[in-house]
Amino acid sequence: MLVAALENGTVIDHIPTSKLFTVANLLKLDTFPEPVLIGNNLSSNKIGKKGMIKISNRMLTDDEISRLAVVCPNIRLCIIRDYEVVEKKEVMLPDTLENVVKCANPVCISNNEPMRSFFYVTDKDNGIMRCHYCNKEQKIEKAEFYKQLVLNI
Ligand SMILES: [Zn+2]
Structure with a gap:
């Protein structure tokens, strides 16, 4: 599941395990019609255990990113196009x-x-x-x- 390639979409990585479902709810993934992969308690060198979400065919809006920054700062977003990572962003609390x-x-x-x-x-x-x-x-x-x-x- 982890290595399942995403053709186009967004990977949200380094999610604290306790916040995984908060993030899923915040992005209303329960009603999102495209394929979504949600993994929790995955190993991470950086934070021990982590959650990860892969969302097909969706780019997050600035508003959604602001909300993510509020619930769990320091997650990472990867934007995928044609199976390539075209952008990586650390989500930080803004000023x-x-x-x-x-x-x-x-x-x-x-x-x-x-x-x-x-x-x-x-x-x-x-x-x-x-x-x-x-x-x-x-x-x-x-x-x-x-x-x-x-x-x-
Ligand atoms: Zn006030």
Whole structure:
């Protein structure tokens, strides 16, 4: 299964084993109609055990990559075209997160007005972000995603 070649699509590698199904859910792979291979507890020289997902005929959007960075930073994406790896990307937490997750402060203006959230990632190692609007510091992994990414305002 691991060596099954992908003609076109995306390989998501170095997924922490505990996050594999979170990633699959986030990308809505349960309803994706093309072939998908999901492997867990595979050996990795780098992180011990890992999960890996191969998705045929799908490129991830920037929004999906931002969401992946939030749930598990340091995964690796390989883009495959005609059986060749044409691009490798390490997914990193960005310096800012805009309109990806909600502020944990219920009285924050970003939760009460039709507007986008905006956070500064203040501590990448510990996954801490600070809201631009209310200044509340919060754990990125505890944050709730917006159901719909783009607000038309
Ligand atoms: Zn806030």
